[in-house]
Amino acid sequence: MHFETAPAKINLTLDTLYKRDDGYHEVSMVMTTVDLNDQLSFEKRDDHKIVIISEHQFVPTDQRNLAYQAAELMRKTYRIQEGVTITIEKNIPIAAGLAGGSSDAAATFRGMNVLFELERSLDELAELSKQLGSDIPFCVYGGTALATGRGEKIRHLPKPLNAWVILAKPSISVSTRTIYTALNPGQQAPASNDMAEAVTAGDYQKIIDTMKNDLEVVTCEKYPEVKKLIDNMAASGADKAMMSGSGPTVFGLVQKERQAIHLYNALRGCCNEVYRVRLLG
Numbered sequence: 188m189h190f191e192t193a194p195a196k197i198n199l200t201l202d203t204l205y206k207r208d209d210g211y212h213e214v215s216m217v218m219t220t221v222d223l224n225d226q227l228s229f230e231k232r233d234d235h236k237i238v239i240i241s242e243h244q245f246v247p248t249d250q251r252n253l254a255y256q257a258a259e260l261m262r263k264t265y266r267i268q269e270g271v272t273i274t275i276e277k278n279i280p281i282a283a284g285l286a287g288g289s290s291d292a293a294a295t296f297r298g299m300n301v302l303f304e305l306e307r308s309l310d311e312l313a314e315l316s317k318q319l320g321s322d323i324p325f326c327v328y329g330g331t332a333l334a335t336g337r338g339e340k341i342r343h344l345p346k347p348l349n350a351w352v353i354l355a356k357p358s359i360s361v362s363t364r365t366i367y368t369a370l371n372p373g374q375q376a377p378a379s380n381d382m383a384e385a386v387t388a389g390d391y392q393k394i395i396d397t398m399k400n401d402l403e404v405v406t407c408e409k410y411p412e413v414k415k416l417i418d419n420m421a422a423s424g425a426d427k428a429m430m431s432g433s434g435p436t437v438f439g440l441v442q443k444e445r446q447a448i449h450l451y452n453a454l455r456g457c458c459n460e461v462y463r464v465r466l467l468g
């Protein structure tokens with residue numbers, strides 16, 4: 188039996204540069220992990236099957252699960268004969284913009300690497316993983332990174348300084364594809380290089396001043412409750428409130444624990460799913 192932790196990620200920046208010929212968007216973004224984690228366990232089986240176990244009612248346990256797809260790809264690539272049982276304890280909200288499924292897939296690449304004693308590098312696993320999703324290579328490494336291309340090219344950054352993150356998820360699900368499809372890219376000046384500098388310098392104020400997400404305007408137009416939540420979080424004392432990924436989760440950053448408790452309690456009044464976590468990066 189082997190265990191892996193799969194953390195959620197937030198985007199500190201998300202610049203959309205242009206639409207590419209392959210249908211994806213060229214992006215530049217700074218991503219960092221937070222301590223809201225799924226827990227996965229991996230156990231060998233004799234019968235060649237990939238079995239996903241999850242008690243969460245909305246987590247698919249068949250081929251639609253990204254962890255299943257990762258296990259299948261690992262088996263094919265490294266000619267693994269045995270099967271695997273993957274148990275997923277789901278704590279990251281689903282379809283939330285927090286890369287929950289991508290992080291489970293990434294944990295499966297790492298977990299099977301250990302379980303079957305493959306001794307492959309994280310670089311090799313990240314390279315393999317990109318065929319399943321743009322966010323997965325980042326999740327293979329975790330930490331903090333500047334991601335470019337369609338999100339799969341990773342430049343590691345140092346851990347950002349300590350900060351509290353309040354996450355609030357409205358009770359709607361947002362399709363990443365739908366949001367990218369409605370996007371008009373390249374409308375705002377890119378901020379990710381400045382964010383990479385701010386993170387490297389450990390400059391909290393510059394991090395706050397540089398945060399931006401080009402997908403926010405698209406999601407807010409379709410779902411006005413997301414915009415309301417961002418405004419509510421800012422009014423309740425977040426140093427900066429912004430949407431993560433394609434949404435609908437909104438997060439606010441603060442530095443002091445008492446501010447974090449205050450913000451958490453304020454948000455609990457208007458939103459069912461609220462989490463108080465820390466930057467892990």
Ligand SMILES: C[C@](O)(CO)[C@H](O)COP(=O)(O)OP(=O)(O)OC[C@H]1O[C@@H](n2ccc(N)nc2=O)[C@H](O)[C@@H]1O
Nearest residue numbers: 210211212214320321322323337338363364367432433
């Ligand atoms: C919104 C983010 O989560 C920010 O980190 C990512 O950009 C999305 O990453 P992801 O969920 O891993 O996305 P994928 O599974 O690769 O792609 C889902 C859909 O999003 C769109 N997509 C995704 C990434 C990208 N750079 N450009 C795109 O246009 C494509 O329509 C694609 O069909």
Ligand SMILES: Nc1ncnc2c1ncn2[C@@H]1O[C@H](COP(=O)(O)OP(=O)(O)OP(=O)(O)O)[C@@H](O)[C@H]1O
Nearest residue numbers: 251252253281282283284285286287288291363432
């Ligand atoms: N392991 C998994 N956990 C959760 N959802 C999964 C998983 N595998 C596949 N899915 C499917 O993927 C869809 C998106 O879920 P996920 O939680 O990964 O979204 P997300 O956090 O918005 O992802 P991203 O931020 O990468 O766009 C869900 O509708 C779900 O059916």
